[in-house]
Amino acid sequence: MTIFITGVAGFIGCRLAGELLKRGERVAGFDNLCRGSLQNLNTVRDHPNFTFSAIDLADLDAYRKALRSVHAQEPVSEIWHMAANSDIPAGVSDPNVDFRDTFLTTFNSLILMKELGIGIMAFASSSAVYGDLGNEVLTEDIGPLFPISNYGAMKLASEAAISAALESYLQNAFVFRFPNVIGVPATHGVIQDFIRKLKATPGNLDVLGDGTQQKSYLHVDDLIDALLYIRNEAHDRLNYFNVAGNDDGVTVKFIAEAVVSRVAPGATITFGQGNRGWVGDVPKFKYSTLKLSSLGWRPRLSSVQAIEKAVNEIAEQEFGR
Amino acid sequence: MTIFITGVAGFIGCRLAGELLKRGERVAGFDNLCRGSLQNLNTVRDHPNFTFSAIDLADLDAYRKALRSVHAQEPVSEIWHMAANSDIPAGVSDPNVDFRDTFLTTFNSLILMKELGIGIMAFASSSAVYGDLGNEVLTEDIGPLFPISNYGAMKLASEAAISAALESYLQNAFVFRFPNVIGVPATHGVIQDFIRKLKATPGNLDVLGDGTQQKSYLHVDDLIDALLYIRNEAHDRLNYFNVAGNDDGVTVKFIAEAVVSRVAPGATITFGQGNRGWVGDVPKFKYSTLKLSSLGWRPRLSSVQAIEKAVNEIAEQEFGR
Numbered sequence: 001m002t003i004f005i006t007g008v009a010g011f012i013g014c015r016l017a018g019e020l021l022k023r024g025e026r027v028a029g030f031d032n033l034c035r036g037s038l039q040n041l042n043t044v045r046d047h048p049n050f051t052f053s054a055i056d057l058a059d060l061d062a063y064r065k066a067l068r069s070v071h072a073q074e075p076v077s078e079i080w081h082m083a084a085n086s087d088i089p090a091g092v093s094d095p096n097v098d099f100r101d102t103f104l105t106t107f108n109s110l111i112l113m114k115e116l117g118i119g120i121m122a123f124a125s126s127s128a129v130y131g132d133l134g135n136e137v138l139t140e141d142i143g144p145l146f147p148i149s150n151y152g153a154m155k156l157a158s159e160a161a162i163s164a165a166l167e168s169y170l171q172n173a174f175v176f177r178f179p180n181v182i183g184v185p186a187t188h189g190v191i192q193d194f195i196r197k198l199k200a201t202p203g204n205l206d207v208l209g210d211g212t213q214q215k216s217y218l219h220v221d222d223l224i225d226a227l228l229y230i231r232n233e234a235h236d237r238l239n240y241f242n243v244a245g246n247d248d249g250v251t252v253k254f255i256a257e258a259v260v261s262r263v264a265p266g267a268t269i270t271f272g273q274g275n276r277g278w279v280g281d282v283p284k285f286k287y288s289t290l291k292l293s294s295l296g297w298r299p300r301l302s303s304v305q306a307i308e309k310a311v312n313e314i315a316e317q318e319f320g321r
Numbered sequence: 322m323t324i325f326i327t328g329v330a331g332f333i334g335c336r337l338a339g340e341l342l343k344r345g346e347r348v349a350g351f352d353n354l355c356r357g358s359l360q361n362l363n364t365v366r367d368h369p370n371f372t373f374s375a376i377d378l379a380d381l382d383a384y385r386k387a388l389r390s391v392h393a394q395e396p397v398s399e400i401w402h403m404a405a406n407s408d409i410p411a412g413v414s415d416p417n418v419d420f421r422d423t424f425l426t427t428f429n430s431l432i433l434m435k436e437l438g439i440g441i442m443a444f445a446s447s448s449a450v451y452g453d454l455g456n457e458v459l460t461e462d463i464g465p466l467f468p469i470s471n472y473g474a475m476k477l478a479s480e481a482a483i484s485a486a487l488e489s490y491l492q493n494a495f496v497f498r499f500p501n502v503i504g505v506p507a508t509h510g511v512i513q514d515f516i517r518k519l520k521a522t523p524g525n526l527d528v529l530g531d532g533t534q535q536k537s538y539l540h541v542d543d544l545i546d547a548l549l550y551i552r553n554e555a556h557d558r559l560n561y562f563n564v565a566g567n568d569d570g571v572t573v574k575f576i577a578e579a580v581v582s583r584v585a586p587g588a589t590i591t592f593g594q595g596n597r598g599w600v601g602d603v604p605k606f607k608y609s610t611l612k613l614s615s616l617g618w619r620p621r622l623s624s625v626q627a628i629e630k631a632v633n634e635i636a637e638q639e640f641g642r
């Protein structure tokens with residue numbers, strides 16, 4: 001059987017493919033190569049159990065044709081749907097970005113799962129479905145759900161479509177809501193932003209917002225471990241989990257200092273005003289991971305350790321040293 | 322200023338238009354006439370303050386052209402988005418129905434509101450966003466939200482898109498989650514189904530499910546009153562309300578008996594098995610209307626009274642007597 005990954009050339013997709021291949025699985029993946037890149041597939045492309053096609057999943061006809069061909073060679077048993085727009089600000093200026101890349105990719109995947117009889121969906125959702133609930137602890141069952149970005153809205157729309165599909169043709173679903181994931185190959189995110197800014201102006205780092213925004217970060221190694229752990233250990237029809245570390249996270253100020261200390265020691269950090277970096281950004285949240293720890297999973301790295309490791313990895317990626 | 326109504330030729334849309342015209346507003350409306358009908362507009366079509374166009378809102382270019390023309394004549398101040406697929410089982414067999422008619426109509430409306438600077442959205446959402454939460458009392462803030470029909474999923478997706486739009490260009494939104502609304506002009510629903518079955522076989526009424534499904538019903542007169550009340554009295558940026566009566570509702574058995582007694586006295590009622598009528602149907606729920614009553618609104622008719630009035634009205638519509 002084949003495990004099929006959408007967005008396989010993205011940050012999470014390529015790491016997931018690598019881990020599944022390591023575990024002896026047969027893996028096929030599609031990507032529109034819009035934010036993902038062939039370079040991200042360097043470590044898996046030549047593996048005999050891996051196949052890749054450059055397909056835009058928002059184009060149902062192209063997606064159908066390509067997936068049917070994969071399915072005909074060796075049946076697809078499950079779809080890991082990782083494809084999405086990953087650039088939240090881009091989705092604010094143009095809602096079509098998240099409509100196409102975050103929602104339509106899910107909707108089309110479900111249509112094809114129905115057509116081909118593929119019963120298992122594992123979906124990369126997001127903490128963004130919760131919107132801004134103030135100081136509430138974000139358990140998986142909290143409401144109301146009013147996302148404040150198109151990205152969050154289209155992730156919630158995707159969850160809803162998956163949930164409805166479970167009522168008719170889908171067998172099982174795994175919904176992973178993860179917050180900020182860091183590591184390499186980095187394609188976006190605060191660490192890479194800071195490093196690139198310092199590359200351009202090594203003496204100063206301008207930070208959006210006042211630096212007090214606090215978030216939990218998970219290293220990609222831990223994330224992949226958690227996803228596969230949940231896939232194997234959770235046995236409800238619909239399994240939905242917050243995936244994150246157990247701590248309250250770190251501030252933007254901490255990240256800025258870690259980056260400066262690694263790539264431009266002595267540079268000045270200039271903070272902006274307010275505690276939101278951009279429209280759709282949530283200043284601070286407390287993410288409950290009780291459900292995931294009750295299932296028996298623990299991250300190896302805390303938010304602080306994850307940031308330190310990722311700063312080092314992304315600095316190497318960006319500077320080659 | 323013009324108040325613009327989508328789905329204006331549908332059950333709720335035409336009644337809303339009538340009430341707004343009565344209150345002295347200028348009203349424009351579009352409808353794809355797929356489930357709505359020109360006949361439903363008989364009482365408003367000749368009103369000097371009313372204009373209508375047959376437009377498929379899922380076709381963004383056609384929608385844009387027509388709305389720009391309305392807006393150019395007399396600016397649109399708010400959109401009442403009532404257009405949606407209203408046939409839940411149809412959306413189960415073909416997810417595209419709710420994708421197009423329930424979600425894409427919302428998404429396109431938001432795009433045009435951004436383009437034209439229309440700041441206020443009033444949206445007909447649904448109790449279906451709650452999915453099946455068992456015996457929990459459904460307050461507006463409950464979670465998790467996992468709809469069990471594509472209809473519910475695309476209503477939740479619409480709410481999410483509206484919520485995200487509020488974070489950037491939208492000024493105010495009103496989200497009305499209503500359960501089963503009854504009255505005339507009836508286009509679908511349990512009362513009309515029963516009456517049509519009895520028209521075909523007057524001696525017997527076959528009921529899907531065991532008749533114990535219990536739901537709250539609101540008469541359309543009360544519904545329109547509640548929507549306009551909320552529009553005037555609620556002043557948050559995002560105002561989201563369950564709209565329903567204050568009672569626990571009535572069973573399918575009660576409705577079947579009311580219909581038989583009105584249109585075919587003496588007919589036998591045969592019940593099926595199980596307490597779900599179809600995939601996506603929620604057997605029983607308790608709908609909290611505390612938020613709406615705290616705002617000061619009360620329905621004039623209970624579920625029992627609403628059913629009795631609507632049975633009479635729909636019998637007249639179907640039999641002409």
